Every structure is written in C-alpha cells, then in structure tokens.
Amino acid sequence: MPLTGQSSSEFAPRRLALPGGRTLTIRPSSRADTDALRQMYASLDDDDLYRRFFQAHLPTAETIGRILNADERGGMGLVAVLEGLDGTVRIIGETSYELLPDGGAELGITVAPGSRGWLGPYLLDALIEAARARNITNLQADILVENRRMLALMRARGYATMNHFEGPSIVRVVIGTLGSTPPWPGTHRAARVLVETPGGRWHGEAAARAAGFDVLICSGPPTHRHCPALAGQPCPLASAADIVVDAVSPDTSAGRALLDAHRRFHVGVPVCVEFPPGVTTTGGQSELGPNSDDTAVVALLQRLTLPSGPP
Numbered sequence: 001m002p003l004t005g006q007s008s009s010e011f012a013p014r015r016l017a018l019p020g021g022r023t024l025t026i027r028p029s030s031r032a033d034t035d036a037l038r039q040m041y042a043s044l045d046d047d048d049l050y051r052r053f054f055q056a057h058l059p060t061a062e063t064i065g066r067i068l069n070a071d072e073r074g075g076m077g078l079v080a081v082l083e084g085l086d087g088t089v090r091i092i093g094e095t096s097y098e099l100l101p102d103g104g105a106e107l108g109i110t111v112a113p114g115s116r117g118w119l120g121p122y123l124l125d126a127l128i129e130a131a132r133a134r135n136i137t138n139l140q141a142d143i144l145v146e147n148r149r150m151l152a153l154m155r156a157r158g159y160a161t162m163n164h165f166e167g168p169s170i171v172r173v174v175i176g177t178l179g180s181t182p183p184w185p186g187t188h189r190a191a192r193v194l195v196e197t198p199g200g201r202w203h204g205e206a207a208a209r210a211a212g213f214d215v216l217i218c219s220g221p222p223t224h225r226h227c228p229a230l231a232g233q234p235c236p237l238a239s240a241a242d243i244v245v246d247a248v249s250p251d252t253s254a255g256r257a258l259l260d261a262h263r264r265f266h267v268g269v270p271v272c273v274e275f276p277p278g279v280t281t282t283g284g285q286s287e288l289g290p291n292s293d294d295t296a297v298v299a300l301l302q303r304l305t306l307p308s309g310p311p
C-alpha cells in the first residue's frame with residue numbers, strides 16, 4: 001500500500017508525527033487501499049458495522065470499491081494511514097462523501113477502535129475542508145439515534161436535523177462547510193420552516209412536511225455551541241427561512257436572547273413562538289401552545305408564510 005495515494009484528487013496529504021516514532025498520514029483513498037480497508041473493517045464489532053453500514057456484517061467488495069472510488073463520481077474519499085517505526089503500515093480511519101442531487105453531499109466515516117477519541121474530529125475536519133475547496137456547502141449523514149459518538153461529532157460542528165426515519169430509528173443531519181451553521185440544503189421550492197427546539201425533535205415536524213413545508217430543526221442554545229445569532233451575527237438558516245418557529249422557552253435568558261437576535265438580524269422573517277408547558281402565553285397571533293395539534297400548527301404556518309406558502 002503506498003503511503004501517498006495515487007488518486008487524481010488535489011487534496012494535499014497531511015503528515016503528523018505521533019508519539020513512539022509513528023506517523024499519521026491523511027490522504028485521498030484509492031483502489032490500492034482495498035485490502036487495508038477491509039482489514040480495518042474486520043477490526044470492528046457488529047455494533048460498529050451496523051452503525052457504519054446499517055447491517056451487522058462486513059461490507060461487500062462492491063461497497064468497499066464505492067467508498068474508495070468516490071472521486072470517480074465527483075465525490076471524495078480520505079484514509080488515515082498509520083506507519084509504525086518498524087515500517088508497518090495500516091489504515092486506521094476512512095471518510096468519504098458522495099454528491100447528492102440537492103447540491104450537497106452525503107458523508108460516511110469510520111475510525112478503528114484503538115484510534116478513537118481524537119482521530120474522528122481530525123478526519124472529519126479534513127473532509128469538510130476538502131468539500132469546501134470544491135464549493136460543497138453542506139454535508140449530510142444518516143445516523144442511528146443510538147450512535148451518540150457520531151451525533152456528538154456532528155453536533156460539535158453545528159448540525160441541523162433534516163428528517164427522522166423509523167425502523168431503525170435514524171436521523172438525517174446536515175452540517176455546513178463554511179461556518180458553524182449549515183445553509184439550507186437544496187433549492188427553495190417549498191416554504192422553509194426553521195424550528196429551534198431543545199433536543200431537536202418537534203411535534204409538528206411530520207404534519208408540516210406533509211403539508212408541503214421544508215422543515216429544518218436546530219437544537220438552539222446551548223446544544224448549538226456556536227449559534228451565530230447569539231454571537232451577534234445573522235444565522236444563515238434563519239435569514240433564508242420563510243418562518244422561524246422558536247420553541248426555546250422565552251422564560252430563559254437564552255430564549256430571550258434568541259428572540260432579540262431574530263428581531264435584530266432576521267428582519268422580515270416571521271417568528272412564531274411555541275410556549276412550553278407551564279409558561280403562560282400572551283395570546284399573540286404568532287403563538288403555539290404546548291397542546292397545539294397538527295391542524296393548528298399547519299394553519300398557523302400557512303397563515304404566516306402567505307403568499308409564499310406551499311404550492
């Protein structure tokens with residue numbers, strides 16, 4: 001296996017000196033990595049295989065081939081190669097993305113068990129940088145809700161939730177390559193509803209989507225550690241939304257600061273406040289209560305997004 005890959009990608013390999021005289025190289029993957037990558041996958045337990053491939057057995061030769069030649073379809077693949085003092089060379093991590101029809105890309109990542117705790121963030125940041133250099137502004141991933149490491153990795157990069165799927169429970173998230181908050185994926189065909197809610201789950205999500213709205217969910221502060229609005233800057237999601245549903249309790253300092261930021265930075269974007277149980281609403285026209293049913297949610301969204309409501 002060559003230490004420096006033969007891929008045509010312009011990603012410049014990075015070398016890091018590690019304790020014990022070892023060297024780590026991050027470089028584009030190539031077909032020559034097939035056996036070494038298979039060996040790394042063989043070191044995973046069933047849970048890891050399931051988290052990475054949604055099936056508890058080793059990936060087929062075809063799947064490994066697709067990961068390694070993502071660049072042939074406009075995507076990108078990187079491997080982390082560890083070289084020991086004795087000259088042994090092995091792959092200890094891989095990450096890649098495939099282009100999506102919506103203009104973004106879908107990523108996958110694996111780190112060998114013995115190298116976790118530091119390599120995942122380093123490898124993912126290298127992929128984000130490579131995507132940014134190719135003008136890809138968002139990277140998406142389907143993640144099992146039980147995969148707390150992967151969710152934490154994406155959360156640290158400010159993810160927003162695009163969708164939830166059941167059986168198994170999977171969440172589709174998106175991160176941006178240009179800053180701490182992603183841009184809206186895809187074109188602006190449907191009215192966009194940005195929901196800010198702790199925990200990233202919103203009871204009106206399915207109904208709003210069924211009514212034709214494009215829904216993105218941000219966990220808001222403090223989960224979104226680098227919330228631009230709270231740092232005194234416009235939020236790319238709120239700026240390009242047709243409506244913001246703010247379910248961060250207005251009784252908290254973060255909730256109040258968020259509402260204030262919307263007023264200052266996102267002028268013209270209607271904000272609908274959803275009050276949590278126990279908080280008295282003011283009876284305003286743009287409010288949802290904790291017991292608002294799907295019909296009330298959709299009616300309010302439609303009223304506030306007119307005339308740009310769903311087709």
Ligand SMILES: CC(C)(COP(=O)(O)OP(=O)(O)OC[C@H]1O[C@@H](n2cnc3c(N)ncnc32)[C@H](O)[C@@H]1OP(=O)(O)O)[C@@H](O)C(=O)NCCC(=O)NCCS
Nearest residue numbers: 051052109110111116117118119120148149150152153156
């Ligand atoms: C997901 C994966 C790539 C992450 O790489 P890693 O080197 O383990 O990353 P880290 O150790 O830095 O962990 C990532 C985050 O999870 C946190 N974390 C670690 N163990 C955790 C646990 N048991 N529960 C919750 N969070 C945890 C870390 O603190 C870190 O969060 P931080 O950035 O806020 O500090 C790696 O664990 C892996 O290969 N898993 C199996 C394959 C997989 O799940 N791939 C993703 C498919 S979409």
